[in-house]
Each structure stands twice: as C-alpha cells, then as structure tokens.
Amino acid sequence: MKPHRFLSIQERYIRRNYLLISSNDMGKxxxxxxxxxxxxxxxxxxxxxxxVSQKFRSAKQRGKTSFTKKEDRFIKANYxxxxxxxxxxxxNRSHTGVQYALRRLGLTIPRELIEARKQASRIQPGASPxxxxxxxxxxxSAEAIERTALTRFKKGDIPATAFDKDGIITIRxxxxxxxxxxxxxxxxxxxxxxxxxxxxxxxEQVNGPLPxxxxxxxxxxxxxxxxxxxxxxxxxxxxxxxxxxQRFPPELISTIKILSKLKKTIKNHGTK
Numbered sequence: 001m002k003p004h005r006f007l008s009i010q011e012r013y014i015r016r017n018y019l020l021i022s023s024n025d026m027g028k029x030x031x032x033x034x035x036x037x038x039x040x041x042x043x044x045x046x047x048x049x050x051x052v053s054q055k056f057r058s059a060k061q062r063g064k065t066s067f068t069k070k071e072d073r074f075i076k077a078n079y080x081x082x083x084x085x086x087x088x089x090x091x092n093r094s095h096t097g098v099q100y101a102l103r104r105l106g107l108t109i110p111r112e113l114i115e116a117r118k119q120a121s122r123i124q125p126g127a128s129p130x131x132x133x134x135x136x137x138x139x140x141s142a143e144a145i146e147r148t149a150l151t152r153f154k155k156g157d158i159p160a161t162a163f164d165k166d167g168i169i170t171i172r173x174x175x176x177x178x179x180x181x182x183x184x185x186x187x188x189x190x191x192x193x194x195x196x197x198x199x200x201x202x203x204e205q206v207n208g209p210l211p212x213x214x215x216x217x218x219x220x221x222x223x224x225x226x227x228x229x230x231x232x233x234x235x236x237x238x239x240x241x242x243x244x245x246q247r248f249p250p251e252l253i254s255t256i257k258i259l260s261k262l263k264k265t266i267k268n269h270g271t272k
Contacts, residue, residue: 004036011040018046022056058106067093067101079107083117163189169198171224185223199226203233215239 006014010030017026018041024034041048067075071091078087079102088098102109123129131139140148163170168189173182186198199216206228210216217232217239218225234242245253 004032004040006030006040014040015044015046018048019052022060023048054103054106054108057103067097072101072105075101076105076107079109080113083121084109158192162192165189166191170195183223186226199223199231202226202228203231207233217242 013029014026014037018037021029022034023037023041027034027037030037040046071093074091075087075098082090084098084102085095087093088095091098136145166189170187170189171184172187173184187195188198188201189195190201199218200210203216204210210233213236214233215236217234219230219232222230245256248256
C-alpha cells in the first residue's frame with residue numbers, strides 16, 4: 001500500500017494533537033481517513049494509550065443515546081456483576097445499545113472478566129445441550145424456523161469454500177499448532193470431498209496401493225518434495241526405528257532428553 005504523503009505542517013499538527021484529538025477527527029482536518037492517521041502514528045512510534053482512546057470514544061457517544069439517567073445508573077451499578085446481554089434484557093434494550101452506553105460512560109469491563117463470562121456461558125464437559133432430544137418446534141418459534149429455511153444447507157449444495165476441480169493441491173500440517181512441530185504435507189483432490197497425500201498418490205500411480213504395514217519415507221527428509229525418486233517404501237517398524245532417538249549416539253540422546261524436559265517446563269510455566 002502506497003504511504004500517504006503529509007505536508008510538514010500536517011505532520012506537526014498530528015504530533016502535537018494525537019493525544020488530544022481522535023484519529024478520525026485529525027483525518028478530517030488533514031483531508032484523509034482516520035485509518036491513514038493511525039498508520040502514520042504506528043509507523044512513527046506514536047502510541048495512544050487505551051484510556052485516551054476510550055475517552056475519545058466516550059466523547060463521540062455523548063448526545064447520541066436515548067438512555068435515561070436511571071438506566072445509566074443501573075449500568076454503572078451492574079456492569080461488573082451482570083453480562084452485557086443480561087443488562088440489555090433487564091433494560092429492554094439492545095445488546096449493542098448497552099455497549100455504546102458503556103463507552104459513553106467511560107466504563108470498561110476487564111478482559112479477564114469477559115473471558116470468565118465466556119467460559120461460564122459455554123456448555124461444560126459432560127453437560128447436555130439444552131436442545132438435546134427436542135424437536136425444533138420445542139425451542140424455536142414458527143417464525144424463527146421459517147427464517148432458518150433461507151440459510152439451510154440443502155442436499156446437493158456445494159460449500160462456497162470447496163475447490164472447483166480435481167487435481168488441486170493444498171498444504172496441510174500434521175499438528176494444529178504449526179509453530180510447535182507441525183510438519184507440512186501436500187494433499188491432492190481426487191474427487192469432490194476425497195483428498196489423499198500427494199506423495200502417496202504419486203507412488204500408487206506407478207506401484208499400486210501401499211502394502212499393509214508399510215509407509216513412504218522422503219529420502220531427502222523434505223515432505224514437500226513428492227517426486228517419485230524421493231520416495232522410499234519402508235515398513236512401519238523401519239519407520240519407527242528411523243524416527244526414534246535411539247539412532248543417535250548416547251551423548252546426543254542425553255542432550256535431546258534434557259532439551260525436551262526444559263521445553264516442557266517452560267511451556268507448563270507459561271500456562272500457569
């Protein structure tokens with residue numbers, strides 16, 4: 001994205017006022033958007049504290065709400081003990097309206113409290129969903145059921161995210177956390193909803209199905225290199241032997257175990 005070019009007088013204006021005027025208002029004064037101003041602040045290390053940003057948002061909300069003083073007092077008294085949706089229900093207001101009121105009043109719900117409320121609202125392990133064993137008409141109105149008909153997935157429909165032809169190759173990882181050891185593999189689409197590891201498909205095209213109890217080994221250890229010449233058929237037992245640390249010298253095995261123990265200690269410490 002091409003950076004916006006400010007005049008010297010505009011830069012001086014931004015630097016003098018970024019803690020006094022919101023980025024959107026400064027953008028209007030400089031003939032650009034608030035996003036351009038925020039990008040300039042970030043690139044130049046000019047940080048707007050969270051409490052200052054909150055003050056700007058609160059100022060914008062003044063005079064834009066029909067909440068009464070009584071409702072404001074209710075929100076002030078209960079925002080730390082009642083979830084936003086519960087307060088909205090008690091006031092017969094919208095969830096969004098109460099959120100705007102919180103900003104206008106300069107009230108911030110602590111992040112840890114928000115997370116605790118999220119956890120409490122989720123179905124806990126072992127608990128049964130509230131609609132388990134019930135028919136749709138038991139927990140939804142006729143009007144709501146009718147509305148769902150417009151967005152239901154119909155038999156024969158193809159998801160919008162589905163690839164449109166066979167032979168497409170994608171990359172997947174064998175660990176959900178790619179940063180912690182996830183190894184990448186190529187997969188090829190054989191038909192709609194049918195995918196196979198590319199290295200397996202490449203080998204089977206020439207040699208037929210993989211024999212039971214066998215797998216393929218990448219000769220250069222690069223799982224992205226699915227060329228037939230890079231694939232070696234070995235037994236599962238041989239694969240285990242090649243992957244175990246017992247193939248290393250004793251002194252290296254000891255070092256690997258110490259490093260593994262250290263990594264686990266660091267990881268566990270970070271989750272406490």
